[in-house]
Every structure is written in structure tokens, then in C-alpha cells.
Amino acid sequence: MQLHCNSAQAPLSMQPHCYDAVVPRTVDHDTRRSEIADAVLALVARAGTEAVSLRSVAAEAGISMGRVQHYFASKDALLLHALDRSHRRMEQRIEQRARSGPDTERGALATILDELIGAHPESRDAIRIHAAFAAREVDERARAILTDGDEEILGLAVRVVADAGSPTPEDDGYALLALAGGLGSDVALHGAPAERARRVLAAMLERLAPTR
Numbered sequence: 001m002q003l004h005c006n007s008a009q010a011p012l013s014m015q016p017h018c019y020d021a022v023v024p025r026t027v028d029h030d031t032r033r034s035e036i037a038d039a040v041l042a043l044v045a046r047a048g049t050e051a052v053s054l055r056s057v058a059a060e061a062g063i064s065m066g067r068v069q070h071y072f073a074s075k076d077a078l079l080l081h082a083l084d085r086s087h088r089r090m091e092q093r094i095e096q097r098a099r100s101g102p103d104t105e106r107g108a109l110a111t112i113l114d115e116l117i118g119a120h121p122e123s124r125d126a127i128r129i130h131a132a133f134a135a136r137e138v139d140e141r142a143r144a145i146l147t148d149g150d151e152e153i154l155g156l157a158v159r160v161v162a163d164a165g166s167p168t169p170e171d172d173g174y175a176l177l178a179l180a181g182g183l184g185s186d187v188a189l190h191g192a193p194a195e196r197a198r199r200v201l202a203a204m205l206e207r208l209a210p211t212r
Contacts, residue, residue, distance in 0.1 A: 029071070032071065034085060036081075037085040038061075038085075041082050041122065044125045049079060049132040052075055052078060054072070054078070057078055076142070080142055082129060084145050086123075086125055087126060087145070087149075093115060093120065094112055094115055106164075106209055106211075109157055113177075114201070116181065116184050117198060117201055118184040119187070119194040125188075131185065131188075131189060133146060154177055157172075157176045158170055158172075160209050161176070161208045164208065179204055180201055183200060183201060
């Protein structure tokens, strides 16, 4: 049965229903992009970055491939947005953990390094996506996402070991980050135990910046 909306004849209380029937719903594009990114991360977690395609992401998200293409034109665009989302979530976890830990630069560094070794599942996903881009040329936008925060973390590491009396703080600070990166790759790409990586990293931090 077809309903005709005649505002001249319909009671005032009914007219808004007629109006609502012809007005399209507002689409929350940020939410839709985040949902698609979550589908990418779910695929990466289960089967690695090779499992990601426009078609597989559409199936994982329960939407049409055309809808995915409306927001992302390529697999690289999907992966980069998912990587950026996982970075934002990592930052939130670090902030939450830092609020409950010691209010010192050393405490902040320990928390950041612990995230970088891939102990959290989303951190491991981010490391896998990083690795997928590592061997190829990337554009400026991709490079900005892949290196986001690196200089700030390095600066923090240098300050922490310098305050602890390191004679070569630039080298020792960089060594801590390089160790965290290597351990993270070992955990995320090769299935090494996260707890072992955590112990090794904590021991090196204690050696370079002993707890006071």
C-alpha cells in the first residue's frame, strides 16, 4: 500500500512523519571508516596483511565492496588507515597506563617501550602492517604515519639515560628503541614469547637507567 503525503490534508501531528520518510539519514563517515579499519585489523590479526583486499574487508565488515571503495581506493589506503587507527589506540593505552604508573619520564618510557614490543594484540597488528610497507617506496602521507612519534620517543629515551648518567645518551637511547623494535618484530612476525621480550627490554632499561 502506497502512502501519499499531503500536508494540506494531513493533521499537523502526522506531517513530521511524512517529512522524515523522504529525508536521507546523515551518515557518520568517521564511524564508517573506523568500522572498516577494524575489519582490516581483524583480518591482519588472523591471517596477516596478505589477507587484506577490498573484497575480503567488505566481507569482514558485512558491507558491499562498493561501500569500501567509496572510502578507500586501494589496499594500501586500507592498511594505512588501519595503521593510523591502531597508533591512536596505542597512544590511548599508553596514556591510560601512564596515569596509573609512576609520574616520571622513566616510567613513561618504560610504558612506551612495553607497547612497542607487541605485547598487546593491536600493537602486534600495527607491527605487521609496518613490516608490509618496510620494503617498498611510500609516499609522504604514508611515511608520516609510519614514523609518527619516533623523534619524540627517541628524545625521551635520550633524556632518561642521560639523567641516569650515561656517557653516550644519544647512542644508548637509540639502542633502547632499536632493541624494542627488534623484539617487537620477533614477537609479531615470528611468534616469539612476549613475556621473554618484556623481560629482556626491562633488564636493558634497568642497566642503562637504573631505578632510583
